[in-house]
Amino acid sequence: MELDVNGARHEVTAEPRRALADVLRDDLGLTGTHLGCEHGVCGTCTVLLDGEPVRSCLVLAVQAVGHEVRTVEGLAEDDPLPGAFAEHHALQCGFCTPGFLMLLRGALDEDPTVVDDDGRLDALLASNLCRCTGYEGIRNAAKVAAPREH
Amino acid sequence: MRGDDRLTRGRGRYTADLHVDGCLEAAFVRSPVPHADLLGIDTTAARDMPGVAAVLTADDLTDVGDVPTMFGTDDSPPWRPLAADRVRHEGEAVAMVVADDRYRAEDAAAAVRLDLRRRPGHAAPGRAGRTDRLYPDHDDLALEKEFGPPVADATWTNAHIVIDSRYRQQLLAPTSLEARAILVEPGALLTVHCSHQYPHGLRTGIAGAFGLAEDDVRVIVPDAGGAFGSKSPTYPEYLAVVAAARRLQRPVRWIEDRTEALTSASRGRGQDQHVRLAADADGRILAIDLQVDADIGAHPLGAALPGQTALAASEAYAVGEVHATFRSWFTTTAPTYAYRGAGRPEAAYAVERAVDELAAALHLDPAELRRRNFVREFPYDTPTGRRYDSGDYAACLDRCLELLEPDRWRGARERPTGVGIACYVERSGGEPGILEEYGSVTVDPSGFTARVGTSSTGQPHHTVFAQLVADRLGVPADTVDLVEGDTGEVPEGHGTFASRSTQMGGAALAGAADALVDEARAQAADRWGLTADDVAWDKGVLRAGTRELPVAELAPLHAEHRFTSPPAFPYGSYGAVVEIDPELGAVHLLRLVAVDDYGTVLDHTATHGQTLGSIAQGLGQVLIEGVVLDDEGATVMPDGLLDYLLPTAAEMPRDLRVDETAVPAPDNPLGVKGAGEAGCIGVPPAVVNAVADAIRPLGGDPARLRMPLTPQVVWEALGGERSDGEGRG
Numbered sequence: 001m002e003l004d005v006n007g008a009r010h011e012v013t014a015e016p017r018r019a020l021a022d023v024l025r026d027d028l029g030l031t032g033t034h035l036g037c038e039h040g041v042c043g044t045c046t047v048l049l050d051g052e053p054v055r056s057c058l059v060l061a062v063q064a065v066g067h068e069v070r071t072v073e074g075l076a077e078d079d080p081l082p083g084a085f086a087e088h089h090a091l092q093c094g095f096c097t098p099g100f101l102m103l104l105r106g107a108l109d110e111d112p113t114v115v116d117d118d119g120r121l122d123a124l125l126a127s128n129l130c131r132c133t134g135y136e137g138i139r140n141a142a143k144v145a146a147p148r149e150h
Numbered sequence: 151m152r153g154d155d156r157l158t159r160g161r162g163r164y165t166a167d168l169h170v171d172g173c174l175e176a177a178f179v180r181s182p183v184p185h186a187d188l189l190g191i192d193t194t195a196a197r198d199m200p201g202v203a204a205v206l207t208a209d210d211l212t213d214v215g216d217v218p219t220m221f222g223t224d225d226s227p228p229w230r231p232l233a234a235d236r237v238r239h240e241g242e243a244v245a246m247v248v249a250d251d252r253y254r255a256e257d258a259a260a261a262v263r264l265d266l267r268r269r270p271g272h273a274a275p276g277r278a279g280r281t282d283r284l285y286p287d288h289d290d291l292a293l294e295k296e297f298g299p300p301v302a303d304a305t306w307t308n309a310h311i312v313i314d315s316r317y318r319q320q321l322l323a324p325t326s327l328e329a330r331a332i333l334v335e336p337g338a339l340l341t342v343h344c345s346h347q348y349p350h351g352l353r354t355g356i357a358g359a360f361g362l363a364e365d366d367v368r369v370i371v372p373d374a375g376g377a378f379g380s381k382s383p384t385y386p387e388y389l390a391v392v393a394a395a396r397r398l399q400r401p402v403r404w405i406e407d408r409t410e411a412l413t414s415a416s417r418g419r420g421q422d423q424h425v426r427l428a429a430d431a432d433g434r435i436l437a438i439d440l441q442v443d444a445d446i447g448a449h450p451l452g453a454a455l456p457g458q459t460a461l462a463a464s465e466a467y468a469v470g471e472v473h474a475t476f477r478s479w480f481t482t483t484a485p486t487y488a489y490r491g492a493g494r495p496e497a498a499y500a501v502e503r504a505v506d507e508l509a510a511a512l513h514l515d516p517a518e519l520r521r522r523n524f525v526r527e528f529p530y531d532t533p534t535g536r537r538y539d540s541g542d543y544a545a546c547l548d549r550c551l552e553l554l555e556p557d558r559w560r561g562a563r564e565r566p567t568g569v570g571i572a573c574y575v576e577r578s579g580g581e582p583g584i585l586e587e588y589g590s591v592t593v594d595p596s597g598f599t600a601r602v603g604t605s606s607t608g609q610p611h612h613t614v615f616a617q618l619v620a621d622r623l624g625v626p627a628d629t630v631d632l633v634e635g636d637t638g639e640v641p642e643g644h645g646t647f648a649s650r651s652t653q654m655g656g657a658a659l660a661g662a663a664d665a666l667v668d669e670a671r672a673q674a675a676d677r678w679g680l681t682a683d684d685v686a687w688d689k690g691v692l693r694a695g696t697r698e699l700p701v702a703e704l705a706p707l708h709a710e711h712r713f714t715s716p717p718a719f720p721y722g723s724y725g726a727v728v729e730i731d732p733e734l735g736a737v738h739l740l741r742l743v744a745v746d747d748y749g750t751v752l753d754h755t756a757t758h759g760q761t762l763g764s765i766a767q768g769l770g771q772v773l774i775e776g777v778v779l780d781d782e783g784a785t786v787m788p789d790g791l792l793d794y795l796l797p798t799a800a801e802m803p804r805d806l807r808v809d810e811t812a813v814p815a816p817d818n819p820l821g822v823k824g825a826g827e828a829g830c831i832g833v834p835p836a837v838v839n840a841v842a843d844a845i846r847p848l849g850g851d852p853a854r855l856r857m858p859l860t861p862q863v864v865w866e867a868l869g870g871e872r873s874d875g876e877g878r879g
């Protein structure tokens with residue numbers, strides 16, 4: 001199959017049952033996408049599929065054919081999210097971090113006003129789990145990284 | 151923090167991310183039932199499946215030693231890496247498949263057939279209802295201990311009031327987002343990459359089980375995705391993976407999946423508690439008696455850990471008679487072991503819930519009652535054998551109340567509202583045997599390298615320790631590299647748990663930096679024909695009169711320090727304001743206050759992160775988390791993390807007020823006490839006390855409150871009829 005990942009095309013031979021996360025990690029070496037539960041709850045495996053956050057442990061690689069996949073390695077050099085996460089201590093062990101970054105990248109692209117309302121922001125962040133930080137830093141980083149004019 | 155730029159760009163290297171040529175992947179076949187005789191294992195079909203390199207059972211591992219226990223008993227029954235003859239908890243590993251790919255390993259694992267004959271299981275601690283021992287040669291009571299002299303009968307009979315309460319500490323799944331992970335490369339030097347808190351302990355465990363010299367084993371901890379106490383043992387699966395790698399002479403990796411982590415990995419807490427307080431009419435506590443019956447699981451990995459609860463029974467109070475006992479019972483459940491707090495949250499909960507009941511019974515302000523009983527002179531020897539080092543417990547509580555504003559909430563809201571507080575004292579640094587740590591500092595032409603025996607699983611050691619050494623030497627932090635988590639680089643160490651890293655490892659590094667300065671001055675003096683006293687260290691440059699020498703010119707230069715000290719006793723006061731929905735039983739946290747005293751703080755950002763993270767886990771225990779088992783010990787969590795709920799951003803109160811007081815630790819050269827576990831200790835009793843406060847005026851019964859405080863539990867405490875049979879936790 002041919003996968004479009006981070007703007008590049010990759011020819012991959014993989015069994016149809018393989019999850020997108022496994023193909024990204026094992027076949028393409030993109031190990032920034034982590035697996036925390038492999039059953040769709042924790043969100044550490046979040047990637048963007050045509051700009052939408054999806055859980056790559058629940059998507060088969062073959063389902064991604066014909067769509068644009070973006071992983072943490074594909075965030076733009078000048079994307080403000082990684083720096084904001086570091087600056088606001090939005091990570092400790094860092095295992096959940098790529099998932100939160102991709103969740104937020106997708107959400108901010110869709111509607112940057114999501115950070116303006118505490119309830120909406122928490123509802124968004126509640127899609128993913130972090131066991132280390134207590135989320136305060138993640139909330140703050142999300143606000144700082146949202147575009148100023150929206 | 152150092153390393154964040156890697157981790158935020160997807161360039162972390164966790165064990166699952168390591169690329170090693172020819173690496174095989176392992177999957178385990180596990181017992182589907184809590185207790186059974188293992189009559190046979192049929193691996194024939196599995197062996198023939200595509201990609202399978204080996205299927206191992208207990209018979210293949212007879213030359214491997216037993217699994218070491220961490221806090222076991224004097225005569226622990228043998229614990230085999232793969233179960234032979236009998237399985238004693240659901241999820242116990244009985245066979246291992248090694249294949250060229252994880253999918254194929256799991257396919258083959260599913261094809262292994264087990265012949266099992268069920269035996270009755272026992273999930274609850276205690277003798278009641280038991281018809282079958284777990285071990286023929288061992289009583290089900292694995293360990294029993296007593297601390298402090300028993301409380302005199304007269305104290306109970308003469309007391310103005312006796313509070314008599316029973317509590318349950320439910321089992322919790324530590325649930326680091328990266329589950330267990332290990333990759334073993336065989337060879338003359340056996341190299342083990344493992345997400346682990348205690349690499350030197352793992353090295354000892356593996357060397358011991360395989361009859362190897364410690365120098366023949368190297369343990370490297372790559373990036374680790376959290377641990378929270380659960381990643382310090384040498385688990386049975388690790389020995390099985392090492393055995394496979396050695397036998398096949400191929401690298402083998404095992405990445406635990408979440409289902410395994412929830413059913414078969416170690417859990418925390420797990421205590422039935424009985425606490426009695428005797429007090430006079432003014433609320434002065436005369437005696438505390440705490441009895442713990444702990445469900446320690448099928449193997450005594452943490453059999454002695456409830457001792458941490460018993461030892462802490464005095465909490466923050468100067469009470470003349472304190473007596474605590476624990477009994478650790480084998481149960482047909484996965485081993486109960488350390489989880490953030492490891493014995494101290496349990497103690498704080500029992501005592502602080504009971505103290506609140508005492509205040510309510512005497513119609514005394516709970517804060518005032520605590521003040522009347524606080525320890526005020528230090529050092530203070532508790533009747534159970536702790537020596538508290540320093541503190542100002544009343545000042546900490548006062549600060550908590552300032553932030554909590556208890557009076558502001560009374561009658562101010564439509565729905566029933568409650569305010570609760572809890573105070574704790576915990577022990578940090580560890581116990582004799584690990585109350586020591588290794589640190590070294592080396593100079594080479596490119597700068598300074600600090601080495602320490604701790605091991606980060608997400609804590610910012612690289613930032614805090616490099617800064618500490620740099621400050622000690624008067625040099626820029628970016629000239630100092632930190633190396634830890636690699637037994638090939640650091641000769642000895644005790645790892646990261648018990649809130650010990652900065653207290654013990656930081657002090658070791660400070661001592662090593664000081665020793666380096668002394669050594670450099672002595673060597674410069676030699677060169678110049680002076681005495682060391684004539685030579686000054688000035689930010690990495692040695693000076694005597696007009697002479698000067700950058701320390702790099704003395705390279706290589708190396709100094710070590712082994713730091714030992716008694717434990718330290720951090721403490722704190724927590725406060726919670728809750729609102730109850732009386733129709734539904736739902737609890738809303740309106741405000742949460744945490745004031746902790748970690749002694750002198752080196753890096754407030756780091757301690758703040760630890761406080762927040764431990765608060766989230768404390769909220770998890772009190773509000774939503776709990777392993778659900780049936781009476782025989784089988785987990786009832788078919789949907790994984792949809793059944794075992796972790797706190798999300800939506801559970802974190804928006805009004806969260808965190809502060810610190812700072813009374814230095816007298817036994818630590820940096821004044822530091824440990825800071826990793828506070829919120830897990832302070833949050834649960836504060837929140838339950840607040841809910842008790844809210845339901846008392848409604849005629850509710852606080853004795854029916856248990857964790858987690860699901861709407862069902864609160865509704866029942868308000869008098870609602872229990873409708874269904876929930877499993878035990």
Ligand code: FES
Nearest residue numbers: 037038042043057
């Ligand atoms: S790994 Fe995909 S949601 Fe947890």
Ligand code: FES
Nearest residue numbers: 092096130131132
């Ligand atoms: S930083 Fe460890 S899980 Fe989020």
